[in-house]
Amino acid sequence: MLSEAPIRTQQTTQANPAKQPTERLVYFSSVSENTKRFVGKLNHPADRIPLHKADPELVVDRDYVLVIPTYGGEKGEHAVPPQVLRFLRHPQNRDHLAGVIGAGNTNFGTTYNLAAHKIAKKLSVPVLYLFELMGTPEDVARVNQGLDEFWTRQSQSRP
Amino acid sequence: MSDGVKLLGKVEAINWNRIQDEKDVEVWNRLTNNFWLPEKVPVSNDVQSWGTLTPEEKLLTMRVFTGLTLLDTIQGTVGAVALIPDALTPHEEAVYTNIAFMESVHAKSYSSIFSTLASTKEIDDAFRWSLENEYLQKKANIVMDYYHGDDPLKKKVASTLLESFLFYSGFYLPMYWSSHAKLTNTADMIRLIIRDEAVHGYYIGYKYQRGLEAATQERRDELKDYTYELMYELYENEVAYTHSLYDGVGLSEDVKKFLHYNANKALNNLGYEAMFPSTVTNVNPAILSALSPNADENHDFFSGSGSSYVIGKAVNTEDEDWDF
Numbered sequence: 001m002l003s004e005a006p007i008r009t010q011q012t013t014q015a016n017p018a019k020q021p022t023e024r025l026v027y028f029s030s031v032s033e034n035t036k037r038f039v040g041k042l043n044h045p046a047d048r049i050p051l052h053k054a055d056p057e058l059v060v061d062r063d064y065v066l067v068i069p070t071y072g073g074e075k076g077e078h079a080v081p082p083q084v085l086r087f088l089r090h091p092q093n094r095d096h097l098a099g100v101i102g103a104g105n106t107n108f109g110t111t112y113n114l115a116a117h118k119i120a121k122k123l124s125v126p127v128l129y130l131f132e133l134m135g136t137p138e139d140v141a142r143v144n145q146g147l148d149e150f151w152t153r154q155s156q157s158r159p
Numbered sequence: 160m161s162d163g164v165k166l167l168g169k170v171e172a173i174n175w176n177r178i179q180d181e182k183d184v185e186v187w188n189r190l191t192n193n194f195w196l197p198e199k200v201p202v203s204n205d206v207q208s209w210g211t212l213t214p215e216e217k218l219l220t221m222r223v224f225t226g227l228t229l230l231d232t233i234q235g236t237v238g239a240v241a242l243i244p245d246a247l248t249p250h251e252e253a254v255y256t257n258i259a260f261m262e263s264v265h266a267k268s269y270s271s272i273f274s275t276l277a278s279t280k281e282i283d284d285a286f287r288w289s290l291e292n293e294y295l296q297k298k299a300n301i302v303m304d305y306y307h308g309d310d311p312l313k314k315k316v317a318s319t320l321l322e323s324f325l326f327y328s329g330f331y332l333p334m335y336w337s338s339h340a341k342l343t344n345t346a347d348m349i350r351l352i353i354r355d356e357a358v359h360g361y362y363i364g365y366k367y368q369r370g371l372e373a374a375t376q377e378r379r380d381e382l383k384d385y386t387y388e389l390m391y392e393l394y395e396n397e398v399a400y401t402h403s404l405y406d407g408v409g410l411s412e413d414v415k416k417f418l419h420y421n422a423n424k425a426l427n428n429l430g431y432e433a434m435f436p437s438t439v440t441n442v443n444p445a446i447l448s449a450l451s452p453n454a455d456e457n458h459d460f461f462s463g464s465g466s467s468y469v470i471g472k473a474v475n476t477e478d479e480d481w482d483f
Contacts, residue, residue: 006356031182032365105424106359106451107352111452130458133427138437146294146461 004105023098023151026060027067028084035069035103038135044147058087063096063129063154065147070115071102079114086117098154099128101143106132173249180369183250186362191259193332193355197268200348202275208341209276215407220332220342221277221285222404226295227329228269230321233299236338237261237306238318242363245311251366258359265352272345295339295398298325301393314376315367316386316429321391323360324418326353331414331446338445343379346449353450364428367459416442 029036039046049054049058052087069087072109087093113130120127129146131139178184212220239259273282276399289295302325305317330353371379371473397418405411420440423433433440445456 030185032368033317054168063271065233071189099301105357105361106447107424108355109354109451109452112451117453128460133424134432136423136433136437136440137172142459142461146459150461 023063023065023154024060025067025147026058026064026087026089026093028069028081030069031063034074034134035067038103038120038131038140039067040068041135041140042144042147044144049083051083053086055125057090058088060093060096063098065101065150066097066119067101067103068119070108070113079111083117084119084156085094085114088091088123091153094123097123099150100125102130103135104130104132161362171249175250175252177249178250180250182362182365183248183254184261185198186358187250187254187356189289190254190355193351195351196264197271197348200344200351202269202348205344206276208343211341214441217277218283219404219408220336221273222288223329223332224269224272225285225289226292226371226400226404227268229289229295229299230325230329231262231266231269232420233302233306234318234321235259235266237303238262238321239359241306241314242366244312244317247294247366247369254362258362261359265355268348268352270472272348276345282453291300292400292403294396294403297396298393298400305389312367312370313380313385315345315363315370316389318380318386319360319364319367319428320386320390320425322356322363322391323375323428325393325397326356326422327417328397328404328414331417333411334449335410335413337449350450360425360428364425364430368430378405383431386426386431387434390426390434394418395445413443413446416440417446 006076021119022095024087024131025039025042025044026049027035027046028040028049029039029052030050038050046061047058047064050056068081071081088097097119100116100120102113104116116130119125128150129143131143135143175184209217227455236259239255239262243252246255273285277285301315303320305313308314328474330349333342333346336342371382372384398415401414401418402411405414417441419435420442423435423440426433
């Protein structure tokens with residue numbers, strides 16, 4: 001147990017206020033909460049898009065990656081949940097969108113992860129990752145690592 | 160005499176304008192939008208393709224579809240109906256009636272495949288086989304026992320495992336044929352069934368989790384243990400069933416990966432973590448892409464840099480909701 005102390009000291013000396021995460025995740029999860037469970041396992045800060053119109057609006061002030069499941073019918077209509085469309089109608093939320101991660105289920109065939117693809121195309125941002133339902137431990141590890149790399153690259157390419 | 164029949168003081172009319180659980184409406188809309196009938200799928204276009212299968216492959220296909228018919232029969236006439244008395248909202252009851260009816264549509268769709276492709280004798284032989292295969296009978300008996308039990312949450316677990324796991328030893332085969340450009344119309348019909356079962360498993364699993372919210376920690380622990388035990392019991396039987404069907408054509412190991420992959424998803428539907436590691440869920444990519452053309456092997460684009468990112472696939476974005 002004693003060995004913990006030096007490690008903590010080391011971390012403190014390495015901590016750099018400028019390197020604190022300035023980016024985050026924004027996610028939509030219905031009352032079934034599959035996506036919420038996945039996001040909860042990631043070590044990146046996350047905000048939930050409100051489920052109900054009466055809830056206060058979410059407006060982001062820094063770049064983020066959107067994590068969303070797909071809904072809707074056979075032909076892909078209404079694949080993007082209405083709450084997500086409402087969120088994206090705010091120009092600031094569209095401006096800060098840096099990428100999309102999709103949650104889906106291959107059993108839905110042609111509409112698998114359609115919402116993530118639709119939003120990425122509409123707003124010209126990359127689809128970064130696709131996972132099913134609650135995601136596997138491998139998905140969690142890969143997304144955690146991938147997001148770190150992604151944000152590092154994004155910050156380097158900024159003017 | 161009237162064991163289990165509640166005497167109602169008043170019968171309440173269902174009011175769709177007063178919703179207790181928005182998921183009921185969402186799933187009702189999803190299911191009714193998905194409605195289909197077997198007559199809409201041109202299975203007769205598969206007659207020529209059926210003629211290219213060997214006698215052994217034909218026999219396997221008949222047996223697989225008879226096994227699926229049995230499960231759909233159970234779910235349509237017993238399983239989904241058994242969930243109705245436990246419903247927490249009148250809208251939930253209505254969704255179960257839809258599920259029950261669609262399971263009967265699914266059961267009938269296999270008969271429509273049979274009558275198009277096979278002779279009366281082949282059909283009768285396959286139904287006789289379904290009565291005699293010990294593993295098929297065992298899986299039917301396991302779930303029937305729970306459906307006749309009196310624990311509402313255990314019924315939902317059994318039902319979700321049936322919808323999201325037990326079908327897949329059978330669903331594998333039409334996906335396999337489809338990936339070899341055989342029986343492609345039949346596969347189209349099976350994909351409609353798979354999509355329906357996905358909504359059913361999701362919804363029943365969701366209702367299970369709502370039920371858990373009101374349970375004590377002790378009861379939650381008990382149900383979690385029960386779920387993994389039942390999954391394991393069913394899994395062992397599925398492995399034996401798979402070998403009894405697919406050993407002859409050398410596909411058993413490939414089918415088992417598909418079983419593991421779907422077992423994990425069934426557990427997710429109940430809110431539980433996967434039990435099979437990724438080393439045994441690596442489903443043959445041809446099967447996965449027969450299931451979903453968008454389920455690319457590569458679902459990880461983080462490693463791409465700049466322009467090599469996938470910028471959304473060409474999809475219809477004409478949604479009326481895109482007005483920004």
